[in-house]
Amino acid sequence: MSETISRATVAMTVNGRRHSAEADARTGLGEFLREALGYTGTHLACEHGVCGACTVMVDGVAMRSCLMLAVQADGCEVTTIEGLAAPDGTLHPVQQALHEQFGLQCGFCTPGVAITLAAVTRDNPAATVEDMEKAMSGHICRCTGYQGIRRAIRQLAGEVPGPHGGEHA
């Protein structure tokens, strides 16, 4: 129970800025980013590792922040959705593709989707549609029926030109 829970100071770099804050040993990374550091762009939608909404990059690797403790990320470099666009506001190609291809509706799943696709395309700039769809299969989106996300993936893989490059009948 709470009174016996140990606390620790957790320090990490988030989107290039240094932070440190107190956390319970049991506090998840996602909760820590949201509650202690104010990065509310990371969304917790299942808190049991299935939906992918909470995905952030930890030392360059896409991680489910609901399945990782804040203390495990001590000393790490974290990238959240807030840090994906360039400092001048230019959208990351993944954000741009999702924007142009109607890849989001309510936007609750979107931060995780964008981080995963950004991680895949960064690890492998030649990532294929298949590679990206496979990575996407670990994300749940209740709104879009995945059509816009799939078009964004095709755009990222260079299979369709920018916006309106449709497969519309």
Next chain:
Amino acid sequence: MNIRQSVGATRYLGERTPRKENARLLTGRGQFVDDVRVAGALHIAFARSQVARGRIVSIDTSAALDLPGVQAVYTQADFADVPVHFLNYFFTPILAPVTLLADGRVACVGEAVAMVIAESRAIAEDGAALVEIVIEEETPLVTLADAKRGPPVHPGFDDNIAAEMGDEDSILALKDMLKGAAHVVSQRIAHQRIAQSPMENRACLAIPDGAGEMTIHLGCQSPHLAARVLAMSLGMEPAQLRVIAKDVGGGFGLKNIPWREEIATVVAARKFGRPLKWIEDRFEALTASSHAREQDITLTAGFDAEGHLLGAYAEYDSNNGAWPMGEDANIAVHMFMWPAYKLKAYGFVTRGWYTNTMGLGGYRGPWAMESLIREVLLEKAAKQIGIDVIEIRRRNLVTAADQPFTSTLGITVDDITTDACLEKLVAHLDLPKFRKEQAEARKQGRYLGIGFAAYIEPTGSAGSMQPMTGETAQVRIEPTGKVVATLSTHSQGHGTATTMAQVIADRLGVKYEDVAIYEGDSALGAFSPGAGGSRQAVIAGGACWTAAENLADKVRTVAAHVSNASVEAVSIVDGMVHIDGAPEMSRSLREIAEIAYGEPHRLPPGMASGLESQFRYQPPPMTMTSAAHACVVEVNPDTGFVKILRWCSAEDCGTVINPGIVEGQIAGGLAQAIGQVLLEDMPYDAKGNPLAATFKDYLMPAISDVPDFEYLHANTPSQTTGGMRGVGEGGAIVGPPTLVNAIADALAPFGTLGETITLPLTPTRVLGVIEGRDLGGHGETAAAVVEEAPAPVAAAPVAAARIDGSYAMTMKTPMGDQAMTGHFRTDGSALSGELESPEGSQGFTGSVEGNRLKFDLKVEKPMKITLKYDLVVEGDSISGKVKMGMFGSSKISGTRV
């Protein structure tokens, strides 16, 4: 439609304009409820019942209260002094005795029993785990079959019928009528229970601002509707509550109205005097948020030798759970089953049943069963009659020549294009080629199937039900020349800021980028129910349309006046105001705005200063959208897995504001349909435990489950301003029959899907069809239905009962209680008397049997109907029912005066 734009203007209607909402949502700057930080806010967690039915013996909160960080623990006893009137979406009272927290009894697993308020959510959850609840368990009623034979879920109720409409006699009449029919085809579908599962769970942050005032950040579908329902429920003035919902992560009907936990958060925040936040977790969302769809229907239809529909009848049951967000017999299933088909007669009985399961809530196209059962039955019938599945629809669909057409239940359609959508689809698909491929594939042991479905979607309803109203648009051009609109629309993903800005930019003649939309706040704009019933593009679109055109007229009048030109010569293009033939006199909108705001003396005499326009649009009562869909599947005969190879939609939603958004709505609904047919299931065990507690048990469709959708748009303008038709729910309505039919077609070599189709069609169930035997699989318990009629209300035979006299009686109706006085006189077995109500007095004659009175009353208003009274007198009290034709029956009680 008056198109006032000059050639060369940027058109936004019909364009795939990128969404305004994306800028914040793609960069982590959205504002969902849990993102809102308020100083001093405390967190709520609920201790919930793990027992489905029983009496609460004790609730011990002491251990929870001892936990450091816990500030309070409330039970229903703490709220006893707060009267809460629970209302359904139509503002009528919930009939079940629902309270904020369980009151003495629990009626389902997951029902909140105690509320813990603590410094953090984690501590609140720890505290909730320490609340000790002792319950004397009773045997729960879980299934529809249980409800029909078990003791009432709610003590004091006669039975478990939560709502009832229709008439057994109408079914008997149809059975008679179809005796000589060339073909009679029946189908039963047992639909599983669905957890709506928006990605953002329910959420509420209630901030007591001052005496009697509240700001509430709420996961909802309309801040205005939520504020109105909350105010009515709590006996407050709507102005005492401000509901803000900037971003909401999906609603789908679940968030139609605030429910127990949200209202409890508001009440507790008032009581405790601190901001309180409740953020539902996924376990709660799956097991303790209202559910949807668990229902069972059997439809029988008769055809002549050529496959023309003669008549049909249906029996329908819906599992309402213990605490439905509105008792519901789902009359809409029956109303919308046939208006697109030339059916001559229809009979039905439809009921909602209380059980000891989580209550029924809304879900995209709540009446969708009508299309599912009808379209599945039609393809089954086609195969039985020996005609093509397209042909049976051609012979029965309402065509342009048949319209206006009024269905047997009184729904008139006068501009539907279902038949044209179907033809468009068939032309696109090349069916003969597919049939050839299918035959080839079968030779190789591969099972392909194609399924179709056609339907109409009632959208944009306004003016016939309390919350379904018109929409107000307030549009103004700022002194800077930029445009701002304040609307009552709400987006839980709908992109209303985008579509409304498109309409305004297009009709006003300004750049889309220069239009800002404010929505999502009950303190802004006028009343509207927001998202619900596929209405926003239709109604708010029409409001924005006219408000923008009226504003354009004002701009043109001002420009004409200051330029000494005629109004007809003025046009507005991309934010520039031009005078025909005088290009040197073009001004920016800003210049006109500066005059309108800053130099009112330069305006035409009598004209109000500023550039503002407000318009409330009242559309026709209902606007129909038509569509036909087809999909192609391959079923693996070894594993029972269904792979969707192709899906094509041909829909007519009138004027399309933004195809990207229309297609997004269709696609989202179709993915949910795929989930319903193949994956999703919230089964209960016999003890009333919900069995899908995580997304590992509750299977949501993933990208790999959903194919590419192809869209064919027909654009027949509707009769609304702008010509839009709604499209929000259609995919979820037409998707299930399309997919079920494709699977049935693929499995045809093995036989039919059976007399009963039980959803979802899991691989196990599909293998069951292939192997011709029941292989079981989860969810069977809840789906099994034993037919047992409810015991009739029996009158105790009492000798020489004292009946004569007058009685003050109350009739319970969905519209509230109605008072009347009955005067009865008996003469042997003959009865006569009068019924007095505010509408007047009416005489009757009837019969007496012991202490039981039966009599009929014919009324003309609101429509011609025979009311059949069946009452029992015991001592000085009288009770019983009145049957009101297809409107079901109402309970009556009263005492002698």
